[in-house]
Amino acid sequence: MKASLTKGLGQGFVVEEVDLAEPIGHEVRVEVRASGLCHSDLSVATFIGEEFPVVLGHEVAGVVTEVGPLVTQTKVGDHVVGSLIQYCGACTNCLSGRTHVCLRPEATLRTADQGPRISWDGAPVAQGMGLGGFAQEALIHENQLAVVPDEMPWAPAALIGCGVLTGAGAVLNSARVQHGETVVIIGAGGVGMNAVSGARIAGAETIIVTDIEDGKLERARAFGATHVVNSRTVDPVEAVREITGHGADHVFDFVGARPVTAQGLQMVAKGGGLYLIGVSSGDAGVEVNSIATLSGSQRVQGVYMGSSNLKRDIPLYASLYLQGRMNLDDLVSKEIGLADISAGYEALKDGTTARVVVTDLS
Numbered sequence: 548m549k550a551s552l553t554k555g556l557g558q559g560f561v562v563e564e565v566d567l568a569e570p571i572g573h574e575v576r577v578e579v580r581a582s583g584l585c586h587s588d589l590s591v592a593t594f595i596g597e598e599f600p601v602v603l604g605h606e607v608a609g610v611v612t613e614v615g616p617l618v619t620q621t622k623v624g625d626h627v628v629g630s631l632i633q634y635c636g637a638c639t640n641c642l643s644g645r646t647h648v649c650l651r652p653e654a655t656l657r658t659a660d661q662g663p664r665i666s667w668d669g670a671p672v673a674q675g676m677g678l679g680g681f682a683q684e685a686l687i688h689e690n691q692l693a694v695v696p697d698e699m700p701w702a703p704a705a706l707i708g709c710g711v712l713t714g715a716g717a718v719l720n721s722a723r724v725q726h727g728e729t730v731v732i733i734g735a736g737g738v739g740m741n742a743v744s745g746a747r748i749a750g751a752e753t754i755i756v757t758d759i760e761d762g763k764l765e766r767a768r769a770f771g772a773t774h775v776v777n778s779r780t781v782d783p784v785e786a787v788r789e790i791t792g793h794g795a796d797h798v799f800d801f802v803g804a805r806p807v808t809a810q811g812l813q814m815v816a817k818g819g820g821l822y823l824i825g826v827s828s829g830d831a832g833v834e835v836n837s838i839a840t841l842s843g844s845q846r847v848q849g850v851y852m853g854s855s856n857l858k859r860d861i862p863l864y865a866s867l868y869l870q871g872r873m874n875l876d877d878l879v880s881k882e883i884g885l886a887d888i889s890a891g892y893e894a895l896k897d898g899t900t901a902r903v904v905v906t907d908l909s
């Protein structure tokens with residue numbers, strides 16, 4: 548089968564003929580129908596990645612074509628969406644419903660003696676986040692897959708697996724935003740837009756979105772932002788204080804650059820929280836002054852995958868989409884072929900592009 552390989556840091560995405568193993572244990576073979584380009588894969592391909600060559604792609608939707616002997620949660624013909632959340636289902640965190648902080652995520656992967664799932668010219672190829680969706684087919688543990696209704700279109704379905712779980716989940720699960728609260732979303736990209744949708748669903752009264760591109764801010768308004776701020780031309784901290792009077796109850800940072808995160812902390816109201824989601828460079832982070840934050844009772848929280856439970860939340864967002872209550876169609880700005888992933892990531896720099904999705908896997 549064909550797969551898009553990343554052969555080293557900064558080496559982009561190149562289509563090669565690779566081999567996929569037969570499903571064993573809880574593995575499911577999925578014929579990929581759509582695969583979204585999330586910023587995190589670009590980070591892996593440019594500055595975070597350690598294992599190469601690798602098949603990236605972690606926003607994946609497709610059809611089940613074969614199941615391993617121990618699979619019970621899906622069957623051939625099901626339409627499934629993958630998620631990079633890896634959970635064992637048996638540790639104390641999983642058993643208390645917090646699968647996103649599973650203590651044994653490696654239980655979803657093969658052990659060294661079971662051989663690689665993907666190989667190229669007889670040598671093992673790493674599988675990005677247990678998914679490897681930039682390929683015609685993928686071999687995925689059943690715990691990383693959720694079944695969605697057949698009528699769910701492929702491109703929006705794929706986006707649910709990461710961008711939607713992360714953006715909407717940060718608001719609904721991690722922050723548990725209440726109706727009437729004030730929210731700031733920094734970074735109106737493919738993930739941030741789903742935070743806007745989440746804030747609308749939660750009933751937030753004020754939804755402020757900041758970005759440096761007017762085109763992205765315009766789209767944020769269409770998704771439900773009540774106020775937008777271009778932080779290239781306006782001081783975003785002052786703007787948020789002016790709009791809210793006393794700061795925001797919840798500030799979500801989808802950018803993750805030190806000066807931006809520092810501004811985010813300054814926007815937080817007494818008793819409010821700053822949520823760290825985006826990462827733009829290896830030194831992303833924020834300095835927290837104990838006296839200021841303790842007197843304001845503020846919290847800073849890292850957010851992994853919107854604290855989501857993928858088996859509950861993926862079908863939930865698919866259902867909200869099919870009912871017309873969650874806008875996913877306007878996230879799909881461009882559909883491309885498997886060979887065009889490097890160009891697809893370039894296109895994301897354009898101020899009008901939300902998400903690029905591979906839907907031509909021929």
Ligand SMILES: NC(=O)c1ccc[n+]([C@@H]2O[C@H](COP(=O)([O-])OP(=O)(O)OC[C@H]3O[C@@H](n4cnc5c(N)ncnc54)[C@H](O)[C@@H]3O)[C@@H](O)[C@H]2O)c1
Pocket residue numbers: 584585586587588590709710713733734735736737738739757758759760763778801802803804807823824825826827850851852853895901
């Ligand atoms: N924590 C997690 O579990 C998790 C999961 C998925 C993605 N992510 C991360 O979330 C981030 C967002 O992902 P995405 O796919 O939406 O990326 P994206 O590139 O689509 O969006 C980023 C947005 O930030 C804007 N931006 C850049 N600099 C800015 C600044 N100084 N101020 C305000 N806005 C600015 C860009 O114009 C763009 O609209 C990425 O860093 C990604 O790696 C984290």
Ligand SMILES: [Zn+2]
Pocket residue numbers: 585586587588605709710
């Ligand atoms: Zn992602």
Ligand SMILES: [Zn+2]
Pocket residue numbers: 634635636637638639640641642648649650651652
């Ligand atoms: Zn677990």
